[in-house]
Amino acid sequence: MAAARRAGYDVAMPELPEVETVKRELEPWLTKRKIIRAERGPDAPAGPKYAGLERAAGQTIEAVTRLGKFIVMPLSGGDELIVHLGMTGTLGAELPRDHLRVAVELAGRAPRTLYFRDPRRFGRFLVAPDGDRSALPTLAKIGPEPLEASFTPAVFAAATSRSGMGIKALLLSQRAVAGVGNIYADEALWRAKIHPEAPANQLSKARIAALQQAIVEVLRASVEARGTTLRDYRRVDGERGEFAAAIQAYGRDGEPCVRCGKTLARLVVGQRGTTYCPSCQRLPKGG
DNA sequence: CGCATTTCCTGGTAGC
DNA sequence: TGCTACCAGGAAATGC
Numbered sequence: 001m002a003a004a005r006r007a008g009y010d011v012a013m014p015e016l017p018e019v020e021t022v023k024r025e026l027e028p029w030l031t032k033r034k035i036i037r038a039e040r041g042p043d044a045p046a047g048p049k050y051a052g053l054e055r056a057a058g059q060t061i062e063a064v065t066r067l068g069k070f071i072v073m074p075l076s077g078g079d080e081l082i083v084h085l086g087m088t089g090t091l092g093a094e095l096p097r098d099h100l101r102v103a104v105e106l107a108g109r110a111p112r113t114l115y116f117r118d119p120r121r122f123g124r125f126l127v128a129p130d131g132d133r134s135a136l137p138t139l140a141k142i143g144p145e146p147l148e149a150s151f152t153p154a155v156f157a158a159a160t161s162r163s164g165m166g167i168k169a170l171l172l173s174q175r176a177v178a179g180v181g182n183i184y185a186d187e188a189l190w191r192a193k194i195h196p197e198a199p200a201n202q203l204s205k206a207r208i209a210a211l212q213q214a215i216v217e218v219l220r221a222s223v224e225a226r227g228t229t230l231r232d233y234r235r236v237d238g239e240r241g242e243f244a245a246a247i248q249a250y251g252r253d254g255e256p257c258v259r260c261g262k263t264l265a266r267l268v269v270g271q272r273g274t275t276y277c278p279s280c281q282r283l284p285k286g287g
Numbered sequence: 288c289g290c291a292t293t294t295c296c297t298g299g300t301a302g303c
Numbered sequence: 304t305g306c307t308a309c310c311a312g313g314a315a316a317t318g319c
Contacts, residue, residue: 013312045296048315069313087312088297099297120297122313138314165290172313173290181313270291272312293317303306 013087015069016146016179017222018241022091023066029093030073030114034060034107038081038127041100045121048135050102052127055079068142068178080130082139086122091115101125143177146215147223151177153209160200160208167203167211168196169270176200177215182272183228183250188214190249195281196267196274202284221246249275 014022038056059075066072071091073081083091090096093111102116102125116125126135133140143159144151159176160167170176171185180188189196191214194207203211222228227241248258253266253275262279 015313084314086296086314120295120312122296124314136314137316163289169290174314182311271293273310289319291318294315295313297311299310301307301309 013181013183014085014089014227015181015184016066016219017184017225017243018227019066019069019071019085019179020147020223021226021241022085023064023071026071026091026114027064029111030061030064030106032060032062034058035075036105036107038102038104041102041116043099044101048126049121049124050126051135052079053102053125055127056081056104067139067145068174069181070136070139070142074130075127078130079127081127082124082133082136083116084124084136086118086120086124088120089116089118089123092117138174141175143175146177146179146219151212151216153205153212156212157205157208160203163200165200166197166269167194167200168272168274170200171215172270172272179219180215182274183247184215184218184222186250186275187218187248189281190275190277191218193280193282195283196269196276198283204284207284249277251275 035056038053040050040053044050056075059077059079061081062074062076064071064073069084071083075081092115093113094115096115096117099117099119100115101118104114106112106114128135144155156177160170163170168185168189171180172182188211192207192211194203194211222243225241225243225246228243228247249264253264255264256262257264257277257280260277260279262277264275265278267274
């Protein structure tokens with residue numbers, strides 16, 4: 001039952017609005033700060049997820065930017081510090097009680113340490129030469145930023161017309177647009193009245209334009225609410241985002257569609273739980 | 288290259 | 304109380 005699943009399993013993975021909120025909170029703290037050293041935590045997994053941390057020492061953080069769900073900090077020595085929060089990663093100034101993966105010691109005024117906590121180890125925190133994104137293929141091929149003017153219906157239509165994938169799978173791939181994950185994919189598709197498994201290249205220009213607009217609107221509204229907190233996601237200050245109250249589709253299967261009253265259904269798309277309205281969101285040509 | 292499938296990983300929960 | 308089984312999922316790795 002949906003209510004039980006929400007109580008038990010809902011996890012708010014950081015998507016664009018959550019990462020944007022984190023980025024805004026980090027910006028005044030970290031910009032122009034010199035890094036003394038960046039170190040793996042006691043049980044950070046070895047390997048590429050935490051590569052190159054030793055490179056950060058002595059470099060200054062020039063800016064805190066965001067590309068999709070990635071936080072990208074250009075460093076003065078020609079490197080980039082790149083963070084992906086995964087599903088449960090958090091950044092903050094307080095020493096976490098457990099699951100500490102990275103600590104970055106800063107010169108100058110307090111707070112002087114940035115901590116990366118990541119219980120489920122899906123996150124990444126690495127340093128690489130500027131522009132070398134070979135360790136992050138998704139970032140290397142990431143689609144347009146949905147909240148920038150360059151994300152137009154025509155640009156989006158060009159991307160969707162090239163793919164025969166189901167539209168939700170394409171959204172989650174990050175290639176057609178950056179920053180949309182499971183929650184906002186379900187929300188945008190519900191708003192645009194598009195079935196999650198509709199082949200991307202079979203959607204009409206009008207449907208694509210509606211989806212482009214829905215993506216922009218839902219992300220913009222959530223950024224304003226400082227993201228969605230269902231359970232795991234916390235802002236840098238530990239507070240919750242407030243967009244959860246505005247969720248109309250994600251995780252509401254078994255409950256009535258607020259638009260037509262029919263019961264929202266659930267299916268699995270690319271291993272992701274997916275909620276949609278079988279009445280409002282129909283496959284093209286399907287009736 | 289495109290796309291599908293598998294893997295990574297822990298915490299919460301149901302059920303016993 | 305403590306155990307097992309299972310489920311949540313973004314991106315990378317792997318397979319065709």
